[in-house]
Amino acid sequence: MSTFIKKDVACPNCGSTKKLTIISAVNSLENPELKEKILKESFFDFECPSCNYRCSLMYPTIYHDPKKGFMVGLYRSGTKGSKVEAPASINALTKRRVKDLAELKEKILIFDNNLDDIAVEMVKNAILEVFKKSYENESVKAYFTKTGENGGLEFAIFCGKNKTPQYHLSKREVYDNCCEILRSLNYKEPSGDFLRVGPTLANELLTKYKNN
Numbered sequence: 001m002s003t004f005i006k007k008d009v010a011c012p013n014c015g016s017t018k019k020l021t022i023i024s025a026v027n028s029l030e031n032p033e034l035k036e037k038i039l040k041e042s043f044f045d046f047e048c049p050s051c052n053y054r055c056s057l058m059y060p061t062i063y064h065d066p067k068k069g070f071m072v073g074l075y076r077s078g079t080k081g082s083k084v085e086a087p088a089s090i091n092a093l094t095k096r097r098v099k100d101l102a103e104l105k106e107k108i109l110i111f112d113n114n115l116d117d118i119a120v121e122m123v124k125n126a127i128l129e130v131f132k133k134s135y136e137n138e139s140v141k142a143y144f145t146k147t148g149e150n151g152g153l154e155f156a157i158f159c160g161k162n163k164t165p166q167y168h169l170s171k172r173e174v175y176d177n178c179c180e181i182l183r184s185l186n187y188k189e190p191s192g193d194f195l196r197v198g199p200t201l202a203n204e205l206l207t208k209y210k211n212n
């Protein structure tokens with residue numbers, strides 16, 4: 001079930017108070033329009049009725065796709081009181097934790113394409129290494145966008161402060177190899193908690209594989 005809470009929010013620009021609808025839980029089947037907003041990255045858009053100031057007002061939320069069987073909690077770790085707790089009844093679901101809207105969007109796209117997000121992170125790891133080397137820029141981010149030709153995986157790559165991404169198509173074999181590595185490692189997800197699947201986990205697993 002999607003959850004809507006009305007809350008008074010002060011405009012960061014003029015300070016006037018506005019009633020804002022906080023959506024603390026999104027059910028993608030009940031509210032496909034909310035899923036669309038996430039995919040357009042407009043979910044947290046805020047516009048002040050007094051001064052027309054526009055910005056993004058992020059708050060913790062939880063995204064649930066009952067059909068695909070996954071749940072993504074969007075919250076910063078260590079933020080007291082705003083942590084999203086998973087009810088015990090949903091332990092069978094794939095549960096992930098993300099830090100921002102771009103990451104939430106990526107998780108939805110990965111699971112909608114029936115891909116394993118851990119393997120996708122491993123693919124990204126290899127791509128990022130190449131991009132970081134050739135651009136001599138440590139701040140490189142990659143986001144899965146879609147499956148392309150012959151089942152290949154397309155990524156949007158953001159280098160430095162450049163807001164326009166470059167697109168990179170990775171061959172399907174690379175992803176399939178990463179799935180194979182995961183199987184050979186016999187990796188079992190810790191149950192219960194919202195798991196952070198990102199570069200750190202991918203690195204850990206790849207290091208473990210190389211040292212095997």
Ligand SMILES: [Zn+2]
Nearest residue numbers: 011014048051
């Ligand atoms: Zn304002």
